[in-house]
Structures are given as C-alpha cells and as structure tokens.
Amino acid sequence: MLSRVGAAMACAALYTSQIFAATVLNDVIAVVANAPVTTVDLAHEIERARIEAGLSTDDLLRSLREQRERYRREKYGDTT
Numbered sequence: 001m002l003s004r005v006g007a008a009m010a011c012a013a014l015y016t017s018q019i020f021a022a023t024v025l026n027d028v029i030a031v032v033a034n035a036p037v038t039t040v041d042l043a044h045e046i047e048r049a050r051i052e053a054g055l056s057t058d059d060l061l062r063s064l065r066e067q068r069e070r071y072r073r074e075k076y077g078d079t080t
Helices: 004-015 039-052 057-076
Strands: 020-025 028-033
C-alpha cells in the first residue's frame, strides 16, 4: 500500500500527465486514461515523471526491492 504522502505524490504526478487523469474519491485514487495508451507512450510518461522527480533507475529498483521485502514480511512473516 502507498502511504498517504506517496499516494498524494503519485496522484499529483499523474494528474498533470497528458496520458492519465487522477482524482481522489473517498480515499481511493481513481486513475483513468485520457486517450488510448501504447506501451511506448506509457514508458515515455514514466521516464518523464522519474526525471522530474529527480530519481535514478537505481533509486527505483532499490525502492522496489524494499517494497517487495515489506510485502513478503507482511504476508509470510519474518522468516530470516
């Protein structure tokens, strides 16, 4: 799950996108496509948002690994 701050940042990033529109409805972020989206369009949009946020690919991968580890601990407990 995204934290409220993370969700707000994601929502703000997507809201300004030309590919997506996002809104918050009863604490749920609803994201819809503004137009038909190709994988190339989506990749460019993600890359633009990453650069705008000042994140490197290594930052994203590190964060992904940390999130996966949190999910694993939540689901299976601390098995280390």
